[in-house]
Amino acid sequence: MEDHTKPVKIAEDIYWVGHKIENDPFQCHVYLIKNGKESILIDPGSNLTFKDTLYKIEQIIPFSHIKYFICHHQDPDITAALETIKHILNRDDAQIISHWRAIELIKHYNLNIPFICVERNNWELNANGRKLKFIFTPYLHFPGAFCTYDVKSKILFSSDLFGGFTDEWKIFAEDESYYDSIAAFHAHYMPSKEILIHSLKKIEELDIEMIAPQHGSIIKKHLIQPIIKRLKNLDCGIFLLTQTSTEIEKLRKLNKMLSAFLQTMATYKDFSELIKKFSKEINDILLIKSIEFYTYFLNKYYYFNHHTPLMWEEICIDNHILKYLGKSKSEYLKQNPYIILFDNSLMMPIFDSENNVIIAFIQIKFDESFSLDLETKEILQKISNFFTIAFEREFIRRKILIEKEKYYEISIKDPLTNCYTRHYLHEAVKRFIALQDRGEIKALGITFIDIDDFKRINDTYGHDVGDMVLMKVGNILLEEVRTGDIPVRYGGEEFLIMAICDDVSKLYTIAKRIREKIKNIKWPPPLDKEKITASFGIALREKGEEFKKTLKRADIQLYKAKQSGKNKICVDSST
Template sequence: MTGLEQKLENMDSNHAIEIAPRIWWVGHEQKDDPFQCHVYLIEQGDQSVLIDPGSKLTIANTLRKINEVISFTSIKYFVCQHQDPDITGSLELIEKLICRDDAVIVTHWRTQMLLKHYAVDIPFWLIEDNDWQLELQDRTLSFCFTPYAHFPGAFTTFDPKSGIMFSSDLFGGLTDEFSLFAKDETYLECMKPFHQHYIPSNDILQYALSVIEKYPMEMIAPQHGSIIPKKLIPYMIDGLKSLDCGLYLLLRGTTDLKKLSKFNETLKNITKTMTIFRDFKEISEALFKLIQSEIPIKALDFYVRDIDEDIIYFGKNNHYRGHVITEVPEMVSRVFETKKVSSKEGSSCELYELRHDKVGKNLYECLLIPLIFPDKESTEAVILIRLNSNENDQEKMQRVVEQMIVPLQVSIEREMIYRDMEKEREKIYQRSIRDPLTNLYTRIYMKDVVQKLLDQQNRDKSSKTVAIMMDIDHFKKVNDTYGHSQGDVVLQGVASCILEQCRSADIPIRIGGEEFVIFSQVGLDGAFQFAERIRNHIENIKWDGPVEGIKITASFGVAARQLDETLEMLISRADVALYKAKHQGRNRTCVVE
C-alpha cells in the first residue's frame, strides 16, 4: 500500500482531503446520488485556485472545507472547465463572498458566452488569451483544450508539479456509492455509460484522450466519479478508446432513445457468466451451455425482426453473426404473425410454446419463445430451442425458460441496438465523406484516407501512388450561359463518368467547384492512360435538356508521388501538370516527371 493509500484509507469526506501536497479535495458527498461532483483547491497563498466551484447544492459544504485549509478570501482564480450548473451554479453566491478586486473566472471564451448570463460581475480570465497557461507561486498550470468533450469550449487543467490532471467530465463515472478514489479496474464500467451518453462521438473522445495522454500524469482528478491513481491510468485510457459514443445521436429518429440506458441497467441483472461477454456469438454460446446444463438441447436459434422489417437469423450455422433470411420456418412465422401477446402472469404458455419438428424420420420437440420489446406490442424476436429428446420435464423447461428469458432478451436487444447504430453510423459517415452533389469523396476524406495510403507507401518502397488532377474546361461559361442548376447537371455527369472508370481501389475526390483529383496505385504510364480514358468519355457524353448539344471537355495533370513527399506537395505537382494542359489548349493530359 502506497503512502497516499495509507493516508486515505480512513479519510473523512466531511472534511477537506489533501490528495497531493497543497492540493485538496473540497467537494461534497451527495448521499444516494450516482452523480457525485468534485471540487479541487490548489493552495497558493493569496493566489489560490478553486477548480470547478460547484453548484448551489454543494457550495455550502465546499466553503466549509475551504476554510479548513485557507481563508476563502485567499482564492483568486475560479476555474470553470465548462458551463454546466453543477460547477457554475455557485457563482452568484461566490460573487457575494468575494471581497477582492483581482478575483477572476478562468475559462474559455465559449464558456464565457454562457456564464455571462448569470449576470455576475466577476471578470473573466480567458485561457486562450493567456497562452493556455496560468503562472502561480510555485507552479504553472497548463490548460488542455478538449473541444466537444462534452462542450465546444471544454478543457482540462494539468498541474505539472503534482502530475494531477483535473479532467473535468472526462474520466467521470456514475457510481453506486461514493468512492473518492477508484479502487481497481472495475471503475471502467462506471465510466462507460457516462461517456457513451455524454460524449458526442468516439472521434471526439479519441482526440481528447490523445491530447491528455501526452502529459506525465500521476493522477486524474475528474469532476464526477472517482479519482484515478497512476497505476490505473493506462487501463482506463485504453478502455475509453474503444467506446461507441454519441449513442443518442446515432439513434435519432427512433422512439427508443432510452434503450441503451435500459440495457446498461439490465446488464447488472444478468448472471456473472453473462457479464464477461460482449460479443453476441460469445453470449449465445454461453447461453447455450447454461440451458444445456438443465435440459438436453441440440440447437439454439434466434429470429429477430429489425427496423426494416427484415428477419435476421442467428444460429450456429452462421456463428451467430446474423444474416437476413427470406424463408422463415413455418412455426416461427406463426409466432411472428401474433400481433398482440397477453402479459398475464402465471400462465406457462405466455413464456413459451412447445411444438414438434420433424428432422428426417425423427420427431423432435422444440421450444418457441416469443420476445416482446418494451416499446412494442407484437413479437419482435423468436428464440427456437431444438430439444434432443421427446421426453422432457415440462416443469423443468418452464423453470429454465424463466431463468433464461431476461438474458436472452437483453442479448438480442443489445445486438439489434448495435446493428441499428451501425446502420446509422454508416449513414452519418457516408454523409460526412461524400460530396452530396457528385457522390465523390470530400477533402476531409482525402486528408484522412489518402494520408494513410501515403504512409503505407513510405513503409513499402515498391508501392506506387499517383495523383490525377482534372478540371472541367470553361465551366464558368456553362454556369453563365445555362445557369447553376445546369452547371450541377454537368458536374454530376462528369462525376458519373469518373466513377464508372475508377476501380474499387481508386479514390476520386471533388476538391471544389469543377476541380477533381483521383488517387490511384498505378504507374505513371498507367495513370496517363487512365486519365485519357476519362477524358475521352467526358468528351463524348451526350447531354440532354437545356445543355443538349454542348461539348464538355476536361484537362488533366498527372504526377507520381516521390518517396516521403507530402500530400500537399503531390497535389501541387499534379496541379502544375494540369496548368500545363490548360496552357497548351485544354482537353488534354499532361504529366509531370
C-alpha cells in the same frame, strides 16, 4: 475509512473540498490549489454542495485568498455556486477562467466577475509563479470542454473526462475495476469513440501523476495508462439508441452487446462462435433460459439451440413457428409486430438479403415473465438484421460441404461397382492399423477376391458384358459385408475386403457367402451358358506388421486358390 466531512489532501497544497451527497452515484467534486493570495478553486460546485465546500476551504485558507475560479464547463453542478460566491467575494481582482463557449452561458448569471478565456490566454495561467496548462478536449462532453494540468504537482484536473458513476463512492479509485464506473459514464455522456480518442492522445503526451475528475474517484498514476488503454476501445454515444429508457447501465450493456456482436461478425466467420457470442451478451442483459433457432434450408426444416449451433436437427413434426418460415417480410409485418411476445418468450425473424423472405426464426425463452422497452427491441432488431449475414454464410458453408462430400464420395468410390477405390483403402488403413496397434481392436483382416477366367469373358463377350459382371459382383460384396467393413475394387477384376474381426472364421464365413452367391448367379444372355466363379485369399494382419506384408500374404493365398482349381477359399496358415 474515508472522512468526507473534512478536506482531503491529495498532494502538496492540493485538496479535495467537495461534498458527498448520500445515495447519489453521481458525486461532484471541487478541488483547491493552495497558492497564497492567488489560490485557485477548480469547478466551484452547486448550491447543493457549496456550503460544505466553503467550510472545508476555510479550514485551509481564508476564502478571500482565492483569486481564480476555473469552470471547465457551464453546467450547474460546476457553476451554480458562483451566484453565492459573488456575494461573499471581497476582492476586485478575482477572475473566472473558462472557454469562450462556456463564458457565453455563464455570463447570464450576471456575476460582475471578470472572465479569462483560456484560448485567448494562450491556454495557460501563471498564478504568482504556479503554472497551469489548459488542455482542449472538445465535445467531452461540451463543445468548449477542457482540462487543467498543474505543472508543479503533475495533476490533471480532468472535469468530466475520467469521471464515473459510483454506487459506493471513494475519493481514490482502488484498482482497475474502477474502469467499469468510467465506462458507464463515458458511454452515456461522451459523443463518440473517435472524439474520445482524439483527446486521450493529447493527455497521453503529459507527464501525469494523478487524475482528479469532477465525478467519480481520483486515479493514481499506476492506473492511468491501463484505464486510458481500455477507454480507447469504448463505444460512446449510446443515447443515440434511446427514446424512453433512463437506465444508463442497461443502455451501456445494450450498446456493448451490439458492439460485441458486430465485432464478432467482423472477426469470426464461424457460425457457432457468432451464436455463442450472441447468447453470452444477451444473457448479461435479459437473463435468458434458452435461445432456439428454426430455419429452412434446402427444402427441409431444421432446429438447433445456442448450446449446439452446428447440430441441426431436422423437424418432422408440425410446429407453430414453421408457418412463418418462407413468408415475405411485407406479408409477415402486415400480420405481426417485428418481435412477437408470448408466454415467457419472444420470437424474431431473420430475412434473407435478396428476396426479403424469412429464412430463420430466433426464439428466446425466459425463466419468468418479462417486458421489453423500445431500446432493447431496437437493438434486437439490429442484431436480427446481422443474423441475415450469419445465416447466409452458414447456408453457403453447408452447401459447399454437401458438394465436397458429394465429390469426395465420387473420388473414393469406383463409379462402376460403387465399391471403394484403392486410393481410399490406403487412406483408411492408416486409421485401422493405429487402432490395432493401440490394442483398441483385436484383429484386422484382408480378403482378396478375384473373378475366375474374367479375361476370357472380356475377350469373348466384350467389355460391356465384362462391366456387367463387375457390377454384379460389386453389388454382392456391398450386400454381404458388415457395417464398418470396407469393400474395395482393387484393380481390374480383383476386389478386396478390409474388415475388423476377432478371428479368421468371421472372414471365412463372409467369403463363403459371397462365393456361393457369385456361383449361383443366373446370368442373362449372352452369359446364360456361363458359370462364373471367384477365388479368395485371406490373411490377418499381425500387430506391428507393415500393411503391404499383410496384402502379400493374402495375395499368396489367392494364388493358391487359383492353382488348386479356382472357386476356392484359402486362408493364411499363420492367421
